[in-house]
Amino acid sequence: MALVRPDYKVAECYWGGTAGSTLGAQGVSVPAGHSARALTDPGASASGDADEDEEVALWGLLERDPLFELRLLSPGQDTAEELPPHAIPMGQQLEQAARRLPLDASIVAVAEEAGVGEVLGDAVETVVSDPTVSDVMRMADGMGGELRGALARAVTAEALRAADDAACDVVALDGAHRDALVDAIAAALGGSDRGLGGMVLRSGLRLALSLGATKPVERRRAAITRMAAPAGGDVLLYLSRGQALRDFIIKTISALDGPVAIVAHSLGGVASLEALAGQQLAAVELLVTVGSQAPLLYELNALPTLPFGATLPSSVPRWVNVYDQRDLLAYVGEGVFARRVEDRRIDSKSPFPRSHSAYFANRRFYTLLGEVLP
Structure with a gap:
């Protein structure tokens, strides 16, 4: 001045x-930060809580970028071994299976239960048409269930994003309905490894957590409230x-x-x-x-x-x-x-x-x- x-x-x-x-009461109105598993299962292990926290953190990232997990799989993957004549590459099989998802009545029923039935087709198209996903698909042989699980989560996250946009609001959806949709999609794609995938995802996720990209918010709720x-x-x-x-x-x-x-x-x-x-x-x-x-x-x-x-x-x-x-x-x-x-x-x-x-x-x-x- x-x-x-x-x-x-x-x-x-x-x-x-x-x-x-x-x-006025120094924040005593803030619930103590325990995981949901600890509240429902007193015998839950600390490692179980950590796994749950990682899963919640992963969804925090996927809701911002549905392709986050697939981007981690894209770099550094070895190309697949040479296929026999007339063999269809796994990536092409996965893409074809993904495009059939909106035609599967059982998948649509689970998607509707989750409140994303109307946007499932658009979500599938958005994910499989993305250049990043195309690159991963070309290197799909050998990834197996890890890729199918990541693809199922990407489609589900993209459907959630599209549903939120259509509603101009945050669609009410709990983890159980979300996971049911992921499991149904993964099964339709050929099955996936249960859990968060392989070392690429886990190392990338833990790096993101260590850099503060996201953490289960309830663990930090008191500090966040004070700030x-x-x-x-x-x-x-x-x-x-x-x-x-x-x-x-x-x-x-x-x-x-x-x-x-x-x-x-x-x-x-x-x-x-x-x-x-x-x-x-x-x-x-x-x-x-x-x-x-x-x-x-x-x-x-x-x-x-x-x-x-x-x-x-x-x-x-x-x-x-x-x-x-x-x-x-x-x-x-x-x-x-x-x-x-x-x-x-x-x-x-x-x-x-x-x-x-x-x-x-x-x-x-x-x-x-x-x-x-x-």
């Missing part, structure tokens, strides 16, 4: 200490009892001398907008919201004091809303607050969630402030 507007004085408005949320509670809890607290935060902002502004420009990030932008909408603060000449959810909450009719359809009162000064397309917590306001908000886009070139705070390390952001400040 000293570079773009050296004549401005920066005043802090840290509301988290007095108006923010905390875990997420300040941000998520602040939103819930504000939407239910937000007057304390708005009062804090008003009190801070009232103590300042001279004209004021508010620069407010995320939930601070929501609270600042409502504070200005509810009270005339003549000193405030500009509101700059950064990575803010105010437009979304207004459209959802979820703002505590500003119902959807209500026009912004004249007490709200010029409003500039800064957003980053990569910030999934940032929304634009021109569509819902016509002619009362000016959206300005910047690009942090950072993925979410880092993009939500990267504004304040972006030189373009301060250049923009220099342009819009009175």
Whole structure:
């Protein structure tokens, strides 16, 4: 700020200490992190829990990338031995068997039980047509059940992804129905080795786990809750009892001398907008919201004091809303607050969630402030 507007004085408005949320009982509401097997089978071994955790972690990866397991099988595989004349390669047999899956009434029945019957055919086609899968199929001889199991899981994961997309939601499906579909598909393909496959998959999965790609979340739930509670809890607290935060902002502004420009990030932008909408603060000449959810909450009719359809009162000064397309917590306001908000886009070139705070390390952001400040 000293570079773009050296004549401005920066005043802090840290509301988290007095108006923010905390875990009042230190998180005792969080269930203890035990695996499902340990809860249902007290005699379950630690190695059994580890296997279950690996399986859950694998599905966490497959739901993001249905071909994850097949990609691990693709590199470094030796080509199959030369086949006898007129012999059909295993990969070609598997592809033909996979394409017949949507025609198998027993498979379709299991898929419908899992809630993915309508998308099974498309899922099969998406998987077997992928170049990665084609490469693996060409080297299929010798892989046997490992490949059939991986292919069954890929088709099931792709069907889940397609079902979620079609429903615009997360389809309710438990592990038992999912595994039943995998087993049915694998059997139709010729049978698979029960479990998570061979050394290639296990070593790749364990590497992914060691790098933190995914872990069974319930084991880390207490730590995750403690990390997420300040941000998520602040939103819930504000939407239910937000007057304390708005009062804090008003009190801070009232103590300042001279004209004021508010620069407010995320939930601070929501609270600042409502504070200005509810009270005339003549000193405030500009509101700059950064990575803010105010437009979304207004459209959802979820703002505590500003119902959807209500026009912004004249007490709200010029409003500039800064957003980053990569910030999934940032929304634009021109569509819902016509002619009362000016959206300005910047690009942090950072993925979410880092993009939500990267504004304040972006030189373009301060250049923009220099342009819009009175």
